Amino acid sequence: MRLENKNALITGSGNGIGRAIAELFAKEGANVVVADLEKESGLETVANIRKSGGNAKFIQVDTSDIDSVDKLVKDSINQFGDINILVNNAAAFVFGKIEDVTKSDWEKVLGVNVIGYANCVKQSLESLKKGKDSSIINIASVSSFIAQPEFVPYNTSKGAVIQLSKCLAMDLANYKIRVNSICPGSIRTRATDKHIESLGLDPEKAYKDFGNDSLLKRIGNPKEIAYGALFLASNEASYITGTELVIDGGATID
Numbered sequence: 001m002r003l004e005n006k007n008a009l010i011t012g013s014g015n016g017i018g019r020a021i022a023e024l025f026a027k028e029g030a031n032v033v034v035a036d037l038e039k040e041s042g043l044e045t046v047a048n049i050r051k052s053g054g055n056a057k058f059i060q061v062d063t064s065d066i067d068s069v070d071k072l073v074k075d076s077i078n079q080f081g082d083i084n085i086l087v088n089n090a091a092a093f094v095f096g097k098i099e100d101v102t103k104s105d106w107e108k109v110l111g112v113n114v115i116g117y118a119n120c121v122k123q124s125l126e127s128l129k130k131g132k133d134s135s136i137i138n139i140a141s142v143s144s145f146i147a148q149p150e151f152v153p154y155n156t157s158k159g160a161v162i163q164l165s166k167c168l169a170m171d172l173a174n175y176k177i178r179v180n181s182i183c184p185g186s187i188r189t190r191a192t193d194k195h196i197e198s199l200g201l202d203p204e205k206a207y208k209d210f211g212n213d214s215l216l217k218r219i220g221n222p223k224e225i226a227y228g229a230l231f232l233a234s235n236e237a238s239y240i241t242g243t244e245l246v247i248d249g250g251a252t253i254d
Contacts, residue, residue: 001027001028001029002028002029002230002234002235002236003025003028003029003030003085003230003233003234004028004029004030005029006025006029006030006031006084006085006233007030007031007033007076007080007081007082007083007084007085008022008025008030008031008032008033008083008084008085008086008087008233009033009035009072009073009076009083009085009086009087009120009124010022010025010032010033010034010035010087010089011035011036011061011063011087011088011089011090011116011120012035012036012063012089012090012091012139013032013034013035013036013042013045013087013089014034014036014037014038014040014041014042014044014045015038015041015044015045015189015190016187016189016190016191016222017089017139017184017187017189017222017225017226018036018045018087018089018090018139019041019045019048019222020221020222020223020225020226021087021089021222021225021226021229021230022034022045022049022056023045023048023049023052023054023226024223024226024227024229024230025085025226025229025230025233026049026052026054026055026056027052027054028230028234030085031055031056031057031079031080032049032054032055032056032057033056033057033058033059033072033076033079033080034046034049034056034057034058034059035058035059035060035061035063035072035076035090036058036060036061036090037060037061037062037063037090039058039060042058042059042060043058045058046058055080057076057079057080059072059075059076059079061090063088063090063112063116063117063119063120064108064111064112064115064116064119065119066119066122066123069116069119069120069123070123072120072123073120073123073124073127077127082127082128082130082131083124083127083128083131083134084128084131084133084134084135085134085135085136085137085233086120086121086124086128086134086135086136086137087136087137087138087139087229087233088116088117088120088121088136088137088138088139089139090112090116091112091113091139091191092108092109092111092112092113092157093154093191093194093195094108094109094153094154094157095150095151095152095153095154095195096150096151096152096153097150097152098152101152101153105153106153109153109154109156109157110153110156110157110160113154113157113158113160113161114157114160114161114164117138117161117164118164121136121168125172128172128175128177129175129177131176131177132176133176133178133235133238134175134176134177134178135177135178135179135180135232135233135237136165136168136172136177136178136179136180137179137180137181137182137229137232137233138161138164138165138179138180138181138182139161139181139182139184139225139229140158140161140162140165140181140182140183140244141154141155141158141161141183141184142183142184142185142246142248142251142252143155143158143159144158144159144161144162144181144183144244145159145162145183145252146252161181162181162183162244165179165180165181165242165244166179166242169241169242170242173241178232178237178238178240178241179241179242180232180237180240180241180242180243180244180245181243181244181245182225182228182229182232182244182245182247183244183245183246183247183248184220184225184247184248185213185214185219185220185246185247185248185249185251185252186207186210186211186213186214186219186220186248186249186251187219187220187221187222187224187225188207188219188220188221188222189222207219211249213251214248214249214250214251215249215250215251215253216249216250217249218249219249220247220248220249224247225247228245228247231245232245
């Protein structure tokens, strides 16, 4: 197993991409902390993992709150020991045109998508330093580097994730901590379903249209992102840091 005896902390793992990563990491031998603001969905992920013979613990957290993150990290270490893998995946999906985005919208999207990631790294750092091959994986997006109509706050926050990851990779290299990001394209998740609903679109037609933007003529699924995360977390990626893994079916190739 590729993550045997590793301890992984995964935020936003109650559903979607985070859940897929948590379940795959557990299958590959990791002890997994399922960290999420939503208790019910987080416990569902833990139940799925345990049903498959894996080891997991749910801890509720608000990543935008440094005190909540501090408690998360301490509880994680008490449960499994020092953290070897941190996956920052928790996200706030805030969209809109600049004239429509409020101060509270900005505080929410930056608080979770940028400050939340930084909080988790900061509070986990002393634990991550103790390992010889610790890995941080930040879930960014193709929205980090392309422009999309009426996506101002979300794309701004995801662009920041790329720069955060690069700076962390540089600063933490002396501790042998690798830091990389993953940029998913169109993936079928609960968050995507909600966005389609908010736009008043027909879901099946919307997903078909999204899929047509990729070279493979389909959208992706969360497990396909999880396998990218597994590679970056494993020793197979021991010489990879400061980079972005784009998983989008070729949609942004040009």
